[in-house]
Every structure is written in structure tokens, then in C-alpha cells.
Amino acid sequence: MKRLVAFAVMWVLIVGLVMGVTIKFWTAPNPLQEEFWKPLVEEWNAKHPDIQIEWRTIPAARSSEEAILTAIAAGEGPDICTNIFSGFAAQLAEQDQLVDFAKEFGVDFWILVGARRMENIVEGWKLGDHYYVIPIYANPMVLRRRQDKLQELGFNRPPRTYGEIYELAKKYANPPERFAMIVLKGRNWWDRWFDFISFYYAASGGKPYIDTAAGKAVFNNEYGKKVAEFIYTMFKNKWTTSDWGKVFPLANGKALGSLMGPWSLNWAKENYPEVYNNLWISPLPVPDDYPEGKPVKTFADTKGLVMFKSCKYKEEAFEFIKWVFMNPVNDARWIEITKMPPARGDLATNPLFAKYMEEDPYFAAYAREVGNAVPPALITNTIDVQEAMTTFLTEPLMYLKATPDEALEKAVKEINKLLW
Amino acid sequence: MITRRRLKLRETLLGWQFSGIYLLYAAIFWGYPFVWMLILAFSKWNYFGSPRFIGFRNFTHMMQDSIFWRVFLNTMNFMAYFIPMVITAAFLFALALMKVRIFRTFFTLSFLVAYVSSGVGYSILFSNLFSETGPVNNLIYKFTGKTIPWFSDPQLALFSIALMVTWKFVGYYGLILFAGLQAIPKSLYEAAELDGANNWVKFWKITLPLVNPALTTVLVFAINLTFGIFTEPYMITGGGPMRRTLTFMMYMYTTAFQRMKPSYASTLAIATGLMSYGLVVLVRKLIEREVSLT
Structure with missing residues (x-):
């Protein structure tokens, strides 16, 4: 049995290396968010030996923005990255560094938005006519x-x-x-x-x-x-x-x-x-x-996910994004671990989240304020x-x-x- | 004839081998960044794409930048606190070392511990010690009913940082001055004593003039340090309160990595370097004296 497992792991690694599709994915340097992402990335990597996610947290620095910028300048930046606040997204977009999700993925992007009932939320993140960010959470x-x-x-x-x-x-x-x-x-x-x-x-x-x-x-x-x-x-x-x-x-x-x-x-x-x-x-x-x-x-302290134009495998990266964010079970797990309201328009109506609203008065108190929370300029x-x-x-x-x-x-x- | 030429060639090769390592190191870690900094200072670049030449625009912008002038004043203010404090303390330390006969190495090393400690480490230590609720303020509060806003008062914060940096460098500068003091021949003091000179006269007429080379070295070091200070204000005050502890290094760093303007940060670096160099030349001209101990 052990040999079989070892063989399977080797096979996955070899296929991954030969096919060469590796997507660098960075998330917030926060232990709770790490706890959320680790098993998810492992599951994806096991299921998709041809598209491997190379996951890490944003390197330690005074702020995530500094760490990301330094990495980009050194040519070591991520393909996709979470923990991006609106002002930083605007800065990166001004430098023509970000993928416009609506333009690049068209209908697929709108399917994702619809599945999360984010139609109103994405409007708050719109820069000009572009949708550079997929909102992940909104903390009032x-x-x-x-x-x-x-x-x-x-x-x-x-x-x-x-x-x-x-x-x-x-x-x-x-x-x-x-x-x-x-x-x-x-x-x-x-x-x-x-x-x-x-x-x-x-x-x-x-x-x-x-x-x-x-x-x-x-x-x-x-x-x-x-x-x-x-x-x-x-x-x-x-x-x-x-x-x-x-x-x-x-x-x-x-x-x-x-x-x-x-x-x-x-x-x-x-x-x-x-x-x-x-x-x-x-x-x-x-x-x-x-x-x-x-x-x-x-x-509203809102953070989102962006894809950099330097990403070689945009389709594959978006597949991963959809795989994570189209599944509301992941949002339920997110709430359980981080206590942060995910950026979904159906938090109060989706029965999957009712449990948290009823059982955890503190989370409910925050979730209730989501509608009153205004993002920054x-x-x-x-x-x-x-x-x-x-x-x-x-x-x-x-x-x-x-x-x-x-x-x-x-x-x-x-x-x-x-x-x- | 051939042998001599071959020998010369061998020596040349050997010379290049020895100096080559250093030259390569200097070219990679000094030459390349230096040239890149010069290019950036005269261009506009935001990490992405190629730099665009804009002439002296970064320099004219700097002249009109109120933060630059704030930092300039902060640096002068810091120097006004730091240099007299550190020179006096280091001098006293060196004079005390001259008097000490036993455990001299122990005392010297004890003071040098501050110099070799990690800036981040002692910054955290000091910020805890001197915080509004720290042990120092608790003690002061017990006796006076008041607390001292060491790092939260705009004027005091800079002084507190100068105090910390003085603590760090007393041992190192003191040692340089101590070496200077030791080099003064005892016979000069003995001759002065025969002429009836007291300690005060001996200090002003012999010690101070003859320790001039060491003193100049310490002054030059202190000036360079003032323009390069970063860790302490970055860790403790973040440049505040009201930008009063913002230093050139911090301003360069935040300009490059937070404001995404590495080209303007390079301009600031050049200006800082020139100012520091200019001041060193001026001080040497004013203070430095030729001293012959023979």
C-alpha cells in the first residue's frame, strides 16, 4: 500500500513537472486564512496533477503591498493574489498590471458573479468599465x-x-x-x-x-x-x-x-x-x-483577488478561482474559520449560512452590518x-x-x- | 629577456586574480546599483516597463516637496541633539577608560555590546521600556504623578531617538577616542605639569588639540550616521508624530515601496548622499587640524 501511495505521489509530481502548468498563488499572511487555504490547495493539486497551484502566504513585510511590489520588481511576483485592497488594485491597474476579468473571461466571470450573488458588490469595485478584482470578503x-x-x-x-x-x-x-x-x-x-x-x-x-x-x-x-x-x-x-x-x-x-x-x-x-x-x-x-x-x-474593509497580466496560464488560474468560489461550502468553511463575512449577496438568505447567523451572535452582528458598510474611496x-x-x-x-x-x-x- | 617578460605577465595575472574578486564584487553590488540609481534619478519609472527620461524634473519636484524639507529640518534637529550628546558621552567614556587600570577590556566590551546589538531588537526593547505604560513611565508616575511622552510628543520623540542612538554608539566612538588619547605621549603632560599646568589647562591645551584626528573621525561617522538613520524611527514611531521623526532613509523607503516611485526615491538618495558628503567636507575643513605626535 505504502509503495502504491509513494508511486502515486511520484506520478503526480512527474506529471506536474512534465506538463509544467504551475500557478503561483499568494494569500494573506494570516494563520486563520492559511488554515482555510491549505487543505483547499492540497485538494486541488491532488485532483489536478496537470495544473499545480504553488501556494504561499504573502512574504513578511510591513504591509502586503510592499511585499507584492518588491516581488514584482524582482520578477518573482504571484500569478493570482488575494488580500488586495481597492486602492492598491487601482494603483496596479493604472500600471496596466491586472487582468480585467470581465474582458478576459466574459460569460464565465458573470457566471461566477451570479453564483455568488455579487452583482451589486462587484459594481463597488469597478474601475472605469473594468472589473479587475473578485471581492472575497467585506469586513464592517x-x-x-x-x-x-x-x-x-x-x-x-x-x-x-x-x-x-x-x-x-x-x-x-x-x-x-x-x-x-x-x-x-x-x-x-x-x-x-x-x-x-x-x-x-x-x-x-x-x-x-x-x-x-x-x-x-x-x-x-x-x-x-x-x-x-x-x-x-x-x-x-x-x-x-x-x-x-x-x-x-x-x-x-x-x-x-x-x-x-x-x-x-x-x-x-x-x-x-x-x-x-x-x-x-x-x-x-x-x-x-x-x-x-x-x-x-x-x-467596509474589503479585500479581493486579482490576476496579474504576467500570469502565463490565465484560463487554468481562472479554473482554480471558479473551483474555489463557486462552491458555497467553501464560504461556509471560510466563515467558520475566519469569522469574516464573505463577499456574497446571499449571506442572509442562503440556508447554508443560516447556521452561523443563528449559532454565532458575534458573526451575525457583523454580517448584519455588511449592508451598512461603505468601501473606501x-x-x-x-x-x-x-x-x-x-x-x-x-x-x-x-x-x-x-x-x-x-x-x-x-x-x-x-x-x-x-x-x- | 623572455623570462623577465613572462615573470611580469605572471605577476600581472596574479594581481588581477587578487583584485578581480573585489572588482567583480564592487561591479555587481556597488557599480550596477549606482549606475541604475543615476538612470532612475533622471527618469520616471514605476517598477513596470522601462524608465522614461525626464531630465531634472525629479530634482525640481524635490525642491518643492514639503516633506523633503520637513525631513531636512528633522535631520538637522537630530544632529543638533545627537552630535553634542554622543561626542560628550564618548569623550567621558574614553577619559574614564584611561583612568581605569583593571577590567579595562571588560568595560570596553560591555559598552560595545550596545553597538553590536540588533537595531530591531533594542528598538522593541526601548519602545516597551519608554511607552506611556512602560516601566520607566510607571516609575516616574509613582514619584511625580506625571508621565513623559517619550515617543508621542513631536519634539521629544526625536530627542528620545537621539538618546537611544547615542546609547548605541557611545562604546564604539569612545573606543576610537580612547585610541586617540592613548597615542598622546605622556611626556607632554609631564612637561606641562613641570610648567605648573592644572588638569583643565592640560585638557584644553594638550588633550583636545592632539586628539583631533580621532575626534574628526568620530564626527564624520556621526554625520554619516545621521543621514542614514532608519531602524529606530521606523520601528518605534513610524516617522511620527507629525512627521517629526521621519528620516531621509525612511522617506526614500516609503517613496520607493509604498508610493511606487522608485525614481523619485533615487533622486532623494542622491540628494542625501550629496548633503552628507558636503557636510563632512565642511566639518573637516573647520575642525580638522594637522597633528604631529613626534
Whole structure:
């Protein structure tokens, strides 16, 4: 028997080598996503000895984008790659590096879109008339809070407005040991998605922060002002801080709430079960005059899959993509492992996913917000724009170096220079 | 006659064999990137396709780039903190070593540990030690009721990084100065003592002028280091707060790999190299003195 298995493995390898169809496939460097992809790739490779997938995670670097770019420059880039955010896809498309799925695969692409009920979702990723990205997941940002501690403080529901958060802060904050919540995430350019842009979407009902058609920033409006005022007030009163140390602040009670995506749910479950069992998941805080009952919009951290033009075996690569994404069982497994809502239009209606919606209240809370989640502005210089947002808006507010109005005006002016 | 010519040929071949390895190494790892950098600085290229010649446009863009000027000011600011600190500390270390009679090698090696430690390693260590909730601030808070925003205050962050880099280089620079001090003949001090000179006079009139070559070397090293600093701000502050710890190396790196503008990054590299070289020439002109110890 052993000999037979060895022979079969050898045969598969030899056929694979002789036929020579190898597709380099990179996925996010995230243990949970690795757990999802590993058996799938193994299954495909065993079933398709003539089309072998050479799978690896995106090499370690400060960001996936850097790793991918360096690899492309060295001629070692992937054929297909996941974990691509819209701005990076726009950058790569501008350089004519990506395959337009609709143009290359025509009907086959639309069959895939139809099978996942992604008709509306792909429209959000459209660049001009091109479909360069197959959306994989959409993570809505929500506010996670310590239910037990809030109840001890007399809150029987999560604070909804800025005013209620100020109330909570007055009762709880005692710097440098305790703060109300994490307001700003850090100084990486991508952190702005998870603080200012998320807050802005919530306050404005999902209005754009950049007018992409006119090529200018528009967040110096009444909504942007309210958000900037909120951030400033929290830092001015020392109800939040910029330095949270190395321990998860929700675990040691240093903060009672934080904006978080679903990707860290399973991580929290494993590392901080006492926090995981005491979570309140709620929409983002809104200005005091925001109507109660009106849906609160939030930021969608969406990632997708792209195919590079350098891919020699496009048809074969697309076969693999279809094999993975046409099968909803894989989506169910994805939810189970990663807790991230897959980019499907039938999450709430497909009976295959009902189990997760019923059994896991946290996943359900995230899945419910998918409809309220707005993707980022589709621009090619996302990094520069958000770096300017950090330098001229969030950091001056954090260090009380400018008033909210001054910071907003300066940030918009600087970003407009970049967009012009 | 033939033998002599053959001998010459053999020697030439031998010479090429010895230097060939280095020349090949330099051509691959120095010459090729250098030429490529020059090409890139005068062209537009985004990793894909071939570079397009655009003349001096990258340089004119640099002159109008506010981030470039911010980084320039940061570098000057860093130098204003770092150079006096490191020179004073290294000098004190070298003078102390002169006085120490036992365990001198042990002390020297202890200080050199900082120099050979991994930048990433000690950056993580320092950022934890000096974080808002780290042990240093906890201690300060216990006694004063306040904490010091070592890495989160725009002005203090640069100073904190300068402090860290000083810690790293004190041993190394100190050793160079120590070698300089040791080279000064004892007889000069003895002669001065006979003339009634005190320690203060001896230091200003003998030690400082005669240690000039070592001091110049240390200064040149320190200037070059300032223009090449990367790991510490990259790991700890990410260039913030408010771009106040952004350095030329970091700006080049993010320009090349995040903004996808390797050609502009090459322009920045050339400008940084020229500035660093210019400053070294200036300092040598101002400080360097011919010293004869014989």
C-alpha cells in the first residue's frame, strides 16, 4: 500500500513537472486564512496533477503591498493574489498590471458573479468599465465593548452617541490607568480606515470623504467637524490615549471599547476568552443629533483577488478561482474559520449560512452590518492621502496641536494638493 | 629577456586574480546599483516597463516637496541633539577608560555590546521600556504623578531617538577616542605639569588639540550616521508624530515601496548622499587640524 501511495505521489509530481502548468498563488499572511487555504490547495493539486497551484502566504513585510511590489520588481511576483485592497488594485491597474476579468473571461466571470450573488458588490469595485478584482470578503467595522464593565457602571445598553461616551468617560476614565475607549488606532496610513474614515461614515450616513469625480477631499463639512470635535474632546480630557502598551486594552480594562473588524474575533476567543464572553457589539458612535433608529453606516474593509497580466496560464488560474468560489461550502468553511463575512449577496438568505447567523451572535452582528458598510474611496494614491490625513488631521488632534477646524481645513488643503 | 617578460605577465595575472574578486564584487553590488540609481534619478519609472527620461524634473519636484524639507529640518534637529550628546558621552567614556587600570577590556566590551546589538531588537526593547505604560513611565508616575511622552510628543520623540542612538554608539566612538588619547605621549603632560599646568589647562591645551584626528573621525561617522538613520524611527514611531521623526532613509523607503516611485526615491538618495558628503567636507575643513605626535 505504502509503495502504491509513494508511486502515486511520484506520478503526480512527474506529471506536474512534465506538463509544467504551475500557478503561483499568494494569500494573506494570516494563520486563520492559511488554515482555510491549505487543505483547499492540497485538494486541488491532488485532483489536478496537470495544473499545480504553488501556494504561499504573502512574504513578511510591513504591509502586503510592499511585499507584492518588491516581488514584482524582482520578477518573482504571484500569478493570482488575494488580500488586495481597492486602492492598491487601482494603483496596479493604472500600471496596466491586472487582468480585467470581465474582458478576459466574459460569460464565465458573470457566471461566477451570479453564483455568488455579487452583482451589486462587484459594481463597488469597478474601475472605469473594468472589473479587475473578485471581492472575497467585506469586513464592517463595529464597536466592541466590555459588556460586564459597562453594566457595572450602570449602562444597560452600549453608549450610542458621542455624548453618551463622554458620560461613560467621566465615570470611568482615570489616566494613565483607565480610559473610555480607543479612538485613534496608530500612525500607519491604513489606520485611518479604522478610525477617522469609519467615524466619518457613521456621522455622515455613508457620505464620501473624497469626491473622486471632482478629485477633491470633502470631509471638511459638518460631519467631519463633528468627528474631529469628538476626537479632540476625547484627547483633551484624557479620556483616551495614543499609547496603549502591549497588552490588549480591552483585556486589562484600560479601555472599554474599540473599533474592530471581525478578523480578531477568533483571536480574542483564543487569547482572551474572558473578554470574548463579555462583548457588546454595536454600531459606531454617532453625533448627538443623529436620529435614533436610523441605520448607522460604517467602513467596509474589503479585500479581493486579482490576476496579474504576467500570469502565463490565465484560463487554468481562472479554473482554480471558479473551483474555489463557486462552491458555497467553501464560504461556509471560510466563515467558520475566519469569522469574516464573505463577499456574497446571499449571506442572509442562503440556508447554508443560516447556521452561523443563528449559532454565532458575534458573526451575525457583523454580517448584519455588511449592508451598512461603505468601501473606501477608489483612488490611486490612497497611501499618500491617508498619510496626509494622519499628519495634518489625526495627529494634530491627538497632540492638541490644532483646533478641530484648523486641522480639518489644513488636512483637506494638503490632500487636495495630492489629488490635483 | 623572455623570462623577465613572462615573470611580469605572471605577476600581472596574479594581481588581477587578487583584485578581480573585489572588482567583480564592487561591479555587481556597488557599480550596477549606482549606475541604475543615476538612470532612475533622471527618469520616471514605476517598477513596470522601462524608465522614461525626464531630465531634472525629479530634482525640481524635490525642491518643492514639503516633506523633503520637513525631513531636512528633522535631520538637522537630530544632529543638533545627537552630535553634542554622543561626542560628550564618548569623550567621558574614553577619559574614564584611561583612568581605569583593571577590567579595562571588560568595560570596553560591555559598552560595545550596545553597538553590536540588533537595531530591531533594542528598538522593541526601548519602545516597551519608554511607552506611556512602560516601566520607566510607571516609575516616574509613582514619584511625580506625571508621565513623559517619550515617543508621542513631536519634539521629544526625536530627542528620545537621539538618546537611544547615542546609547548605541557611545562604546564604539569612545573606543576610537580612547585610541586617540592613548597615542598622546605622556611626556607632554609631564612637561606641562613641570610648567605648573592644572588638569583643565592640560585638557584644553594638550588633550583636545592632539586628539583631533580621532575626534574628526568620530564626527564624520556621526554625520554619516545621521543621514542614514532608519531602524529606530521606523520601528518605534513610524516617522511620527507629525512627521517629526521621519528620516531621509525612511522617506526614500516609503517613496520607493509604498508610493511606487522608485525614481523619485533615487533622486532623494542622491540628494542625501550629496548633503552628507558636503557636510563632512565642511566639518573637516573647520575642525580638522594637522597633528604631529613626534
